[in-house]
Structures are given as structure tokens and as C-alpha cells.
Amino acid sequence: MVFNAIFLSLLAIILIAAAIYAVVQKDLLYAVIATGVISLVLSIYFFIMQAPDVALTEAAIGIALTTIIFVITIRNTSRREDEIPVTKEPDRGDKN
Amino acid sequence: MKKAIVILLLAVVGWVLVDTFFQVNFGESRLGELEQQKTVGAFYLNNTVEKLTVANVVTAIVVNYRGFDTLGEVTVLFLAAAGLGSILYRRKEEGEHDVMVLNNSSQLLQTGARLIFPAILVLGVYVFIHGHLTPGGGFQGGAIIATGFLLMFMAYKDYHVSHNVLTWVESLAGVLFVTVGIWGLISGGSFLENVLGTGVLNDLVSGGVVPIIYIAVGFKVAAELTGVLETLLNFKTKK
Amino acid sequence: MDPVLYNKIVSIGIYGSAIGLILIGLYAVLVKKHLTKIVIGLSIIDSGIHLLFIAVGFIKGGTAPIFSPKGIELVNQGTAMVDPVPQALVLTAIVIGFGVTAVALSLVIRLYRHQHTAKIDHIKSLKW
């Protein structure tokens, strides 16, 4: 019983920490990975709360696909948040 | 200054949410007595096994009781793919061709991808075929298959899924879903009604129309998500 | 460790973190300038709401609403089943959230193609 309580509150702390990190972090790639961590903890929560269907969906869509479309967007746009607008770039501006 | 206002606003919103949600005490059953079936959840838990013989009640709700939601849901994904195509549409100048990644990735990823890709496909197909028995279903299976294709996109520079096949699979699966609905309407019942006989609980062919619809949703979601990834991933390089 | 205290901790943990997610997401959307960071904020708000959906449907000591052979056995022993309706709604909400995020990110890419900056105030030319 005690172990469950500690484990669950640990999960809650990781969740909030990952969310704050995702918002504060200037380098967008790490922010996106933090979003993936949020989805991971969420998927664990869903599994604990007896919702296996939703845990699988959150894992498949939340962790894998949402994170990857964010990474693709970063590839096509700027990677750092506080970056001065680049002018000489050709129209696509891809820097992968 | 702006941050202060935002934090104040968030404090108010937070306080209201905390206040309301802690009235809804956690873990307490709000289903009411199961026999009396006042709430919708209780009705589904009691009647799914006899009336639909579908083991996974969530799948029964998603596909049969609230099948109209899933039809809307599949349209949302279909529109997201179409909207993406129209927003990122760029005419191809001459001498350009589509490429996913600038250069081939390492040997390790290539061989690994070649090995795992079929396994991911089989897992995805397994998940959406057994949607009505085990946890999982059309959306989950389709997303897993899309991650499989993603792996191949990343591993090989010019690995292409033919756009033609994707469009065909996507449209046919959607049409199958709607025709199953119309079939229910024609055969006297109502739209999306379960017309097929429901077999024995917990074996593969049970639950009448439910597995057929969820397999169609699985194919459609797989094709759509792969299409979305391909639209986002490829860009035109002068080669 | 009496169960009432345990229940209190768990409910604060789950409800608190869900509402915390929503607030952090709202903060990111309202304050941050970079478009991708705003879309990250939107997806954090969505995650918070999905967690609330499931937290509301959970019943203490309940099992997953699946009538597999083991499930039927558990039900016969009297364990209640978790409310399946919020789970069905969340399934739809997650996929809708993904669709909206995909369209949002494609708009960000399009905006970046036009003038190479993904900052909201550089782009804010359409005034009220």
C-alpha cells in the first residue's frame, strides 16, 4: 500500500517536472522529447487506472506519432526558440 | 507585466478547476446499482455480453453503441490528411524529386529496420483484428502500422509508399465503413445497426459487425497516418 | 497506512497533476512567442484533459471493462468494473487532438516558409 502511494506520487512529480521542462527549455528538440515523456507517464497512469485501450492509444499516438511530427516541424523550421530570424535562407530553410 | 496577468488568470482558473474536481471524489463508483441501470455506463456493462457478445466493452461502445462518433472521428483524420495536403501543397519545379531524409542512415538502422518492419506490421494487424477481444482496436493498430512505415522512411533515403495505394486503401476502407452502416439501414434496422449474427463470446468471429468495422477503421487510420507522415516528411531537393 | 489517507494522496496526485498540466499548457500558449512552443502548450493541455477523463472514470479496486475469461471470473467474485464510457470518449479525443496538432504544425511550417521566423509577434500583422 505504502509502495503504491510513493510510486504514484513519484509519477505525478515526474509528470509535472516534464511539463515545466517542456515549457521552459529553449532548445525545442529537448522540449519535444519532454512532451514524449509526458505521454509516457500518461500511458502508465492509464494502465494503472485499468484503461488498457487508452494506454495503448496514448502510447501509439501520443509518444510515437505526436513526437515525430514535432521533430519534423523542427527540422523544417528553427531549432532554437530564441533564434534571430534567418534571412539568407532559401525558401525551404532545411537544416537537418 | 504580461506574465503577472497571465499567472493571475491561471491561478483563478486553477482554483476553479481544483474546487470542482475535488467535489468529484476520486475512485468512487458513480455507476449506480448495476441492475437499475440509471447511468449509461452501467447499461453498457450489463448488456454488451448478452446483446453483442463483444468481450471488450470499450470497443463495443466505440464501434456499435456510439459508432456515429467513430464515423465522425475517422472523418476528422481524413480531413487532417486532406487539410495537410492542401496547406503544404507546393508545385514541383523541374529537376526536383521527393526525398525523405537527406542521406541514407547508418547500416545498423537499415538492417534493423528491415528486420523489425514486418514484425511491427504483424503486431499492428493483430491489434486491430482482435479489437473486440483484447484491448486495442482500429486506432491503435493503425497507429502502430504507421510507426512501422515511419521506421522505413527514416532508414532508407528514397523509400516511397506509392501514393496511389494509400489513397485506394483509405477510400475503400472508408466506403466499407459507410456501406456497412447503410446495409444496416437498408435491412430494416437503423444506420450502423449490427445485422450479422453474433457468435460465441471470446472467439475470433463474434460480435457481428463490430470486428468488420474496426478492421476497416484500422486500415483507414494506418493509410491516413502514413499519408500524413509522408506529406510532412518529404521535401524537394534539386538532384 | 490507512486507506483514507492513501486515497487522499492518490487523488491529489492524479487530479493535481492533471490540472497542473492544463495550467502549464495554458501558460505556455499565452506567454511563449515561438509557434512550435505554442503548439507544444496546446498538446500539453490536451494531455491534461485526457488524464482527467480517465481519472473520473476510475473505480477503486475495479478491473478493466473486458469480459475475457479471467475478467468474467473476477466479476463473478464481485469486483466492480471500471466505467467504460470515459475511456471510449478519450479514444476519440486523443485522435482528434492528434489531427488538430498535425494541422497546426503544417501551418507553422507554411508560415516559416514565407518569412523564416516562427515568432508570433513578428508575424502579427493582421491587427484587430
Add this chain to the structure above:
Amino acid sequence: MVISPVHYIALPLLAAFLIPLFAKINKELVRIIPGLVLAYLSAVSIVLMQKVVNTGQPVIETLAGWQAPWGINLVFSAFTGFLATLMTFMALLIWIYSYRFKKIDSEPAMKYYILFMMLVTGSTGIVLTGDIFNMFVFMEITAIAAYSLTAFYRDRDGAEAGFKYLLIGSFASAFVLLAILLLYTQVGTLNMAQIAERMHTVPTGMKITILVLFVTGLGIEAEMFPLNGWAPDAYSQSPGPVGATFAALVVKAGVYSLIRVIFTLFDIHGAFDFLVIMGIITLVISEFAAMKQTNLKRMLAYSSIGQMGFVLIAFGIGTKEAVFGALFLMFNHAVIKGLLFMSGSYLVYNTPSKDIKDMAGIGRKFPFMTFFFALGAFAIVGLPPFAGFWSKLYILLAAADEAMLGLVAIILMVSIVEIVYYFRVVAKLYWGKPTDNEVYHKPTFGGYISMTILAGVILLVGFYPDVITGFIDRAADTLLDKGEYISNVLPKVQELVNM
């Protein structure tokens, strides 16, 4: 195949899924399919309206064979049927108008027609469904189609307007989702009729929170004042026919969902002061903002928001005449604003700088468009021989009955503001000194047809309004009569579940 409300959604979805396949056969088919679907749906709505009028009972269709609270049901009553028919006919006219619209043919036309048809299906779906989460799903379908269509043109403003709309739209769906979640924990069901029935069991603290979440979320869709920052950009940056669709369909669905939640679910309709106040603020601010606009389409967008504020005021008054006037205004607004957007977009199309100043003197070279625009302007302002006059009159009478003289003064004052900025444009079109730009974008044949039909409807309703008032009267009754809505939707359930 008996005609039933599910055709409104099943058929367009089938057509949308098939369009990518037809595009492989030949491009022309892609443009024709939406027209066929909408023509068939117009026939369906005539048949269903006939059935509703004769029997006096709403046509209720259960889906997937499950009774009302357990399955999803579609309610085609006098009120929802009136809105659905209005939306389908307006969509058909807008499709005719956009058939060969120049700027759409160059872009990937297939995607435009899929998104346009889904915009129409989403709006009609919101109006017809009887289930609150299903209304949320249809709101999302309309929203995603609207975001992509706002960003349809390749220029930068389109993408930015689309992103701004998406940002505020995501807030709306987040609030509505939270409200549905809280509602489910309190009443245990998702069917709107059963929610309305069980609403009295909900503690007031919780009821207020749910109401605030709903009004904020749906207020964004219905363009209430503080929440409609997205609307002017979305209307002006989107293609011509899409602007007309926003004004005629999407906003109506937004206002419908707000009114359905307030009138039927929460049953606080008396003199709902909050709605009146928000309506007044929306009306006054957007009319004054419209006055200082230089871009014609943005001016039309602000005037459209103002009219929606006017509708909210009328619903806020809550008496029978007020609701009758509000519905009549919704009908007039759809028809007149559709005509204004159609003719306006061709006027803007021919002036490179999109400014009203440069549109001087187009009247002589472009007689039809300016005639339709002028007719629309006279009608929206409410001059006697046109349709707009009646709806404004009924709402003013309702406000006078309720002794809200301050409100009557505000409405008259705002009408004067409207007259000023509409006639300023019309005067410039006719009597401004003509600049040298020759007219190169003639409207298509379809454009002329739909505009003449709309002008005809305005004049017809203007001269004998009782063509429409019969339907609107029945619609107002069904909206106000909550008990009847519940007893229709959940008849047989009472014995099953011994409440």
C-alpha cells in the same frame, strides 16, 4: 430506403471518401459531386420538413439500433429542421457560385471540394445530433475543415489567419471537452434530452462551473465579443465562397449550440441578462470597428459579427417574439450576408489593392455585382421593402414589450452606424470617379445564377414575409418548449428504467 435525417451525414461522407478515387478518373467529376450531394440533400430536407409540418412531431432517428440515451440519435424537429434546411440550401447556392471560381481552379481543387463538403456536413451535423459528445465531434470536423480552408490560398496572411483561428478554436474545444466531462460525472449520461431532464439533480456550484465552461467554449464558436478575435481574419483571408459559407453556415451552428445548451440543457432562458449584455457589447464594438475598415471583406466580417451579437441579444430577451425575431434574423443574415460576400468577393477580386478607396466607379463597368451588393446593403440595414426590415422590427417590438427601452435606443443607434458605412461603399461604387482599371474577372455563369436567386429570395421575403414566418413560428415554439423535446426523445425509455 426511407428518407431519414442520417442521409445528411452518411451521404456526404460516402462522397468525400470516394472523391479521391473519382479524381483519378477525371477532374471534372470532383467538382460535380458536391453539387449532386447537396441537391439530393435539399430534396431530403423538403421531404422531411413536409413530414414534420404535417405530423407536427419531430422525426427522431436512433442510430445503431439503440434507444435514445444509450445510442446516439438525430432529432429533425421544426427548429433543427429549419436550420438544417437553411444550411443545405445556402450550401447548394454557394456551391453553384464556386463551381468555376477562378482562384480555386489553379489550386488543388480536389482538396477544396472535400473540405467544403465536410464544412457543410459538420455544421448540419451539429444542428441535427441529439448527443452532446457527438456535437463536439461535429464541431471538430467543422473546425478542422475551417482551419484548412482559411489557409487555402498560398499567401502568408492565409496561413497566419488559419493559425490564429486554430489557436482560439483549440481553446474552445478544450473548454467544451472539460464541460462535457464534468456534466458526465454529475448526470451519468450523454444524451441531451436526458441531461436536460436530470439537470435539477446537479448541485448549483457545479452547475455554474459547467455553464461558464460551456458558454466560454461555445461563445468562441458563436463569436461573442471577447472571444472572436479570429473571425475578421478568417473571413477576409479565406477564399470568397468559404467566407460566404462561414457567414451562412458555420456561425449559425455555433450560435445554435450555444442556444441549445442555454435554453434546453440549463433552462435559464427567462431574461438571460448575460446573453443580452454580451450581445450588446459584440454589436456595438464590431459595428464601430467595421466603420474604420478599409478592406471590404474585413468590413463584411465585422458586420457579420455584429449581426450575430444582435441574434444573441434577441435570444437573451427570451420571450416568444424575441426568439421568433432571432430565428428570422438568422435566416435573413444567412441569405443577405451570403449575397454580400459573393458579390463583395468579386468586387475585391477586381481591385488589386483590395481597398474600398480604389473601388471608385466600378458601378458603370460592373453593373450586376454592384447592384447585388447595393441590394444586400439595403437589406442588411433593414430598409422597409427588403427582408432585413421584418426581423429587426420583430426584435425591436419584443424589446419594447419587455420595456427594455435602452436596448431599443442602442439598436437604432447602431443601425445608423450600419447605414453610414454601407452607404459609404455603395456611394463610392456608383458615384466615385472611375479609375482606369479595366474589369478582367467576370463572374462565372453559376455566380450570376446563385446571386439572382438570393436577390429574389430577399425581395420575396421582403414583400410577403409570411412565406417564411410559418416555419419560423413552429421553430420558435419547439425551441422554447423543453418538456416536449424531452418527451419526444425519451418516450419509451420511461417504462424500461423505472425512474
